[in-house]
Amino acid sequence: MKKFKEVDHLNQLKQDIELKREFDIITLFSKLHHADIADLIDNLKEEEKIRLFSLLDIEKASDVILELSDISKEQIIEDLSDQKLTEIIEEMDSDDAADLIAELDEDQAKTVLDGIEPEESEEVKELLKYDEDTAGGIMQSELISIREDATVMDAVKTIVNISDEIEDVYNVFVIDKEDRLVGTIPLQKLIISKRTQLVSETIDQSIPSVHTDVDQEEVARMFEKYDLIALPVVDDANHLLGRITVDDIVDVMQEETSEDLYRIAGLNEDDSVFNSPMSSVKKRLPWLYLNLLTALISALVIGFFEDTIKIMVVLAVFMPVVAGLGGNAGSQTLTLIVRGLALGDITFKNSKKALYKQIFVGIFNGVSVGVVIGIIAYLWKGIPVLGLVLGLAMIINIFVGTLAGTLIPLSLKWLKSDPALGSHIFLTAFTDAFGFLSFLGLATIFLKLLT
Numbered sequence: 001m002k003k004f005k006e007v008d009h010l011n012q013l014k015q016d017i018e019l020k021r022e023f024d025i026i027t028l029f030s031k032l033h034h035a036d037i038a039d040l041i042d043n044l045k046e047e048e049k050i051r052l053f054s055l056l057d058i059e060k061a062s063d064v065i066l067e068l069s070d071i072s073k074e075q076i077i078e079d080l081s082d083q084k085l086t087e088i089i090e091e092m093d094s095d096d097a098a099d100l101i102a103e104l105d106e107d108q109a110k111t112v113l114d115g116i117e118p119e120e121s122e123e124v125k126e127l128l129k130y131d132e133d134t135a136g137g138i139m140q141s142e143l144i145s146i147r148e149d150a151t152v153m154d155a156v157k158t159i160v161n162i163s164d165e166i167e168d169v170y171n172v173f174v175i176d177k178e179d180r181l182v183g184t185i186p187l188q189k190l191i192i193s194k195r196t197q198l199v200s201e202t203i204d205q206s207i208p209s210v211h212t213d214v215d216q217e218e219v220a221r222m223f224e225k226y227d228l229i230a231l232p233v234v235d236d237a238n239h240l241l242g243r244i245t246v247d248d249i250v251d252v253m254q255e256e257t258s259e260d261l262y263r264i265a266g267l268n269e270d271d272s273v274f275n276s277p278m279s280s281v282k283k284r285l286p287w288l289y290l291n292l293l294t295a296l297i298s299a300l301v302i303g304f305f306e307d308t309i310k311i312m313v314v315l316a317v318f319m320p321v322v323a324g325l326g327g328n329a330g331s332q333t334l335t336l337i338v339r340g341l342a343l344g345d346i347t348f349k350n351s352k353k354a355l356y357k358q359i360f361v362g363i364f365n366g367v368s369v370g371v372v373i374g375i376i377a378y379l380w381k382g383i384p385v386l387g388l389v390l391g392l393a394m395i396i397n398i399f400v401g402t403l404a405g406t407l408i409p410l411s412l413k414w415l416k417s418d419p420a421l422g423s424h425i426f427l428t429a430f431t432d433a434f435g436f437l438s439f440l441g442l443a444t445i446f447l448k449l450l451t
Helices: 002-018 022-031 034-042 046-053 058-067 070-079 082-090 094-102 106-115 118-128 152-161 187-192 216-226 246-264 277-304 306-311 315-343 351-381 384-414 423-450
Strands: 145-147 171-175 181-186 230-234 240-245
Touching (some): 002 046, 034 046, 034 070, 046 058, 046 070, 058 082, 058 094, 082 094, 094 106, 106 118, 152 187, 171 230, 171 240, 181 187, 181 230, 216 246, 240 246, 277 306, 306 315, 306 423, 315 423
Parallel strands (some): 145 171
Antiparallel strands (some): 230 240
């Protein structure tokens, strides 16, 4: 139903654009969530995107621009005046404002920072100091804190007084006289507590805090582990600096998943189907050159066995089978290991256990597939030695592929590189070369024994 509604809205929008019915467009936008408006704008031509975005009021525009695709956002920002961009950013939470300003060029960012309220400008500047992939980089300054000697009634009054300024209040953070974090009180617990009770007596000790330089992946794991909705962020001296909310973590999880998928394939995370052709070429060509180099290594391996292939041409039919199955087995293991490292399930302490398990899986799968393909080759071609060689080669390469799928990401992690970075390219090169070497090498040995 949602898809049908989106199509209906898009068709209606295009018709309104064609007939220049701007009042109807504004009416339609007033009924839709800002994320749905962003989806509609993403499906339009550049000039239509700019025109429709200009119809949004500042508050709605500040929500919509955050939901737009990178290409749409870039096109719209290029058309916005510095004054309107400043007004839009001023409506945002500090973390969203910092993220958007970080995407602007230096002059435009300075103009915006000079244009917004001094207090907000200082908050954003502080956030921009942190690495964007850390807890400090994704936190927001807007939060509700109260002293530990205050009562629950004081806390409730504080929430009511500033509820218009801060959205999505999940927790109240308790601090001491030096602004050091004492603890956290979930809003639900605060509501059911006695009004005369001290807030320090209602603190939920199970809610942790996080330091500003902790990687965002680790922060996401904390949210998952402790079922958090919001998490306080502190500095070295435990001073409360900000909070991270669950909506930010959803974005982080999506970003990290996309990043891993891109890196496994040898792509930059900022690559897109909508990028300019030359931009995409520059990002992808180096990895293709690396792939070409690894493919040439496989070609060299095959070249060593030209005489064997001439004697037994049927070997060429089954070469891709050996390499392909080994690569597939390796990819299965690679995906599990990269995911385990990303989630923190696999560490260097338990990596041996993971390795031994994958070795067993590789041997078992290799034997299972090798026996079947050996029988198929014998029945198909009627050559016993071919079935034997193919079966043995398959056992070896599936085992090797599984082993490589485990060791490649672990090695990259040990070298302090991203375990997903080009892992698939290295794995394919390894399983192709070793698959051809094992298959053609065994064929050469057996042919010599039989002749």
